[in-house]
Amino acid sequence: MRTIKIIDDIVKDGLTTIGEGYEITSDVEGADAILMRSTDIHGMDMPASIRCIARAGAGVNNIPHAELAERGIVVFNTPGANSNAVKELVIGLLMMGSRDVLGGMQWCRAHEDDPNAYAEAEAHKKAFVGREVKGRKIGVVGLGAVGSKVANACVDLGMKVYGYDPYLSVDHAWQLYRDVTPINDLDELCRECDYLTVHVPRKEDTVGMIGAEQLALLNPGAVVLNYAREDIIDEDAMEAALASGQVKQFFTDFATPKSLHMPRTLVTPHSGAGTVEAEASCARMAVDEMCDYLANGNITNSVNFPECHMGTCRGASRIACLHANVPNMIGQITAILADASANVQRMTNENSGRAAYTMFDTDEHLEPQIIERLRSIPNMWRVRVIQ
Ligand SMILES: NC(=O)C1=CN([C@@H]2O[C@H](COP(=O)(O)OP(=O)(O)OC[C@H]3O[C@@H](n4cnc5c(N)ncnc54)[C@H](O)[C@@H]3O)[C@@H](O)[C@H]2O)C=CC1
Numbered sequence: 001m002r003t004i005k006i007i008d009d010i011v012k013d014g015l016t017t018i019g020e021g022y023e024i025t026s027d028v029e030g031a032d033a034i035l036m037r038s039t040d041i042h043g044m045d046m047p048a049s050i051r052c053i054a055r056a057g058a059g060v061n062n063i064p065h066a067e068l069a070e071r072g073i074v075v076f077n078t079p080g081a082n083s084n085a086v087k088e089l090v091i092g093l094l095m096m097g098s099r100d101v102l103g104g105m106q107w108c109r110a111h112e113d114d115p116n117a118y119a120e121a122e123a124h125k126k127a128f129v130g131r132e133v134k135g136r137k138i139g140v141v142g143l144g145a146v147g148s149k150v151a152n153a154c155v156d157l158g159m160k161v162y163g164y165d166p167y168l169s170v171d172h173a174w175q176l177y178r179d180v181t182p183i184n185d186l187d188e189l190c191r192e193c194d195y196l197t198v199h200v201p202r203k204e205d206t207v208g209m210i211g212a213e214q215l216a217l218l219n220p221g222a223v224v225l226n227y228a229r230e231d232i233i234d235e236d237a238m239e240a241a242l243a244s245g246q247v248k249q250f251f252t253d254f255a256t257p258k259s260l261h262m263p264r265t266l267v268t269p270h271s272g273a274g275t276v277e278a279e280a281s282c283a284r285m286a287v288d289e290m291c292d293y294l295a296n297g298n299i300t301n302s303v304n305f306p307e308c309h310m311g312t313c314r315g316a317s318r319i320a321c322l323h324a325n326v327p328n329m330i331g332q333i334t335a336i337l338a339d340a341s342a343n344v345q346r347m348t349n350e351n352s353g354r355a356a357y358t359m360f361d362t363d364e365h366l367e368p369q370i371i372e373r374l375r376s377i378p379n380m381w382r383v384r385v386i387q
């Protein structure tokens with residue numbers, strides 16, 4: 001029986017693909033895997049039993065995945081599974097930022113006991129006149145699963161859409177409408193934008209990437225949206241831009257002590273991915289990735305190990321080696337197997353970044369001392385006997 005510790009609120013119908021042979025445990029100690037969302041697990045005492053962590057969602061800045069790789073723990077995320085939910089909310093807020101919807105509604109509510117409200121509303125409605133997004137310029141920073149959908153939706157709204165993403169994947173480039181103009185320079189993207197929206201992961205080169213300089217380049221009275229992470233946009237710079245009127249309105253998904261007190265800032269409680277559809281599809285994808293890894297050693301959508309697929313084991317045994325991406329690892333593994341006269345049926349090796357993964361099926365089970373020899377290879381992070 002494999003055990004899964006669930007951290008965070010994972011919707012029930014997202015768990016339907018957990019098959020037989022798995023049980024949910026309340027104790028992380030001794031668990032095989034962790035299924036989670038946004039809880040920050042930096043600094044968590046990670047039990048040695050944990051083999052993988054599946055993040056039902058996109059961002060993995062809450063997980064020390066590079067560090068965990070060296071402990072042989074595979075971290076998965078669910079690319080794209082919640083991107084439509086974020087897109088829909090961002091587009092809705094874009095509309096709110098163009099018309100004073102909230103102000104108008106608040107005015108009406110404030111007049112709920114006024115018998116002349118209907119006539120007064122007619123007289124007052126001028127105060128809530130907005131502008132149309134059609135024909136306005138929007139800059140989209142990051143054109144991945146969310147950003148590409150937001151950019152395309154803005155094209156559909158008749159906006160002039162510009163995108164900045166120096167690491168744009170081929171898949172996302174294919175998905176982008178031709179009307180989205182790529183810009184290779186962030187400052188150039190920001191210049192004279194009426195709207196700016198950020199959709200990049202939180203990492204070293206994205207923290208604070210929108211600062212005073214970039215905000216000053218926007219058209220005066222611009223609307224800015226942050227549905228990525230709280231510190232992609234420098235909060236001090238945003239506060240100053242709001243105070244000066246350079247930014248007319250700021251929408252953010254992050255209720256930081258500062259954002260909650262900034263003028264003309266509308267804060268949502270990290271609800272970008274908060275739809276029943278997104279929650280279920282993230283959970284299902286995370287569960288599938290986790291179960292395939294625990295049962296078969298296959299790796300899909302890991303952020304710290306390469307993709308690796310060998311289907312189900314056809315031999316007597318399947319061994320997976322998680323190790324550093326350095327020379328002569330395969331040489332050392334195969335030398336040990338040759339010494340043991342082990343017949344390898346199938347073998348695969350993949351690498352990405354600092355990590356590599358070698359998996360093989362053998363005709364017979366390997367003796368425990370052979371497994372120990374594999375484990376003692378320098379730079380070997382973990383050896384799993386899957387079957
Ligand atoms: N508010 C919420 O509930 C949600 C927030 N997010 C946040 O949005 C981020 C993006 O999500 P997805 O689009 O699904 O991820 P993704 O990985 O599909 O897209 C991220 C894009 O950012 C680009 N990028 C990376 N570094 C960049 C840089 N320095 N400058 C410009 N572009 C850069 C990448 O090339 C990629 O195309 C997530 O990492 C997460 O932090 C995602 C989903 C829900």
Ligand SMILES: O=C(O)C(=O)COP(=O)(O)O
Nearest residue numbers: 037038056057058059273
């Ligand atoms: O997928 C992401 O990156 C998100 O920010 C969504 O977070 P959540 O799973 O809703 O806590």
